[in-house]
Amino acid sequence: xxxxxxxxxxxxxxxxxxxxxxxxxxxxxxxxxxxxxxxxxxxxxxxxxxxxxxxxxxxxxxxxxxxxxxxxxxxxxxxxxxxxxxxxxxxxxxxxxxxxxxxxxxxxxxxxxxxxxxxxxxxxxxxxxxxxxxxxxxxxxxxxxxxxxxxxxxxxxxxxxxxxxxxxxxxxxxxxxxxxxxxxxxxxxxxx
Numbered sequence: 001x002x003x004x005x006x007x008x009x010x011x012x013x014x015x016x017x018x019x020x021x022x023x024x025x026x027x028x029x030x031x032x033x034x035x036x037x038x039x040x041x042x043x044x045x046x047x048x049x050x051x052x053x054x055x056x057x058x059x060x061x062x063x064x065x066x067x068x069x070x071x072x073x074x075x076x077x078x079x080x081x082x083x084x085x086x087x088x089x090x091x092x093x094x095x096x097x098x099x100x101x102x103x104x105x106x107x108x109x110x111x112x113x114x115x116x117x118x119x120x121x122x123x124x125x126x127x128x129x130x131x132x133x134x135x136x137x138x139x140x141x142x143x144x145x146x147x148x149x150x151x152x153x154x155x156x157x158x159x160x161x162x163x164x165x166x167x168x169x170x171x172x173x174x175x176x177x178x179x180x181x182x183x184x185x186x187x188x189x190x191x192x
Contacts, residue, residue: 017065020055024111025118027052032115033126056107057100066103074100125151 015023031045064071074092092100119126125148132139132153139147147153 017059017063020059020063020065021107021111021114024052024055024108025114027055028108028112028115029119032112032119036116036119037126052108052111053104056104056111059107060100060103066100068099068103069096128153 027048028045030048031041034041034045058075059065060069060074062073062075064073074096128147128151129144132143132147135153136143
């Protein structure tokens with residue numbers, strides 16, 4: 001029938017503090033890699049930094065995961081109509097807002113430090129991954145896992161290799177050209 005079964009995704013609305021920390025570490029990995037290995041940073045990580053900050057802020061204000069703030073929800077900002085524009089109203093003080101900002105920054109900095117440690121500890125694997133991607137352009141999940149577990153370059157067969165966008169476009173172009181030739185061939189035979 002051509003039906004396939006896929007395992008359901010985990011419930012992303014139910015995360016532990018450690019899982020959220022790991023998400024932030026992962027999101028900051030690109031910025032850390034730039035700083036460590038290129039000795040520079042770029043705007044490329046801006047969306048990841050924004051997402052990491054959003055997670056940290058929710059940990060502090062919505063999920064009660066900050067010891068300084070405690071197990072309270074402070075994520076109750078509501079829009080208020082002010083003149084011709086919308087503003088934000090908050091039910092907590094400026095002092096509490098400053099503590100929230102400190103906690104968000106603390107979480108981000110802890111996660112950044114963890115990302116630095118992970119990338120430094122796994123520099124050899126990062127170098128292997130870079131070589132594999134330069135050689136093969138893409139890796140399947142299984143090939144990536146094998147590379148990380150064994151430290152050996154995966155053997156990629158052309159049948160099992162994921163295709164790049166360039167390869168797909170070239171294949172599509174060749175198929176279109178072949179179809180155009182086949183469509184004109186019967187017309188040429190009819191003219192005889």
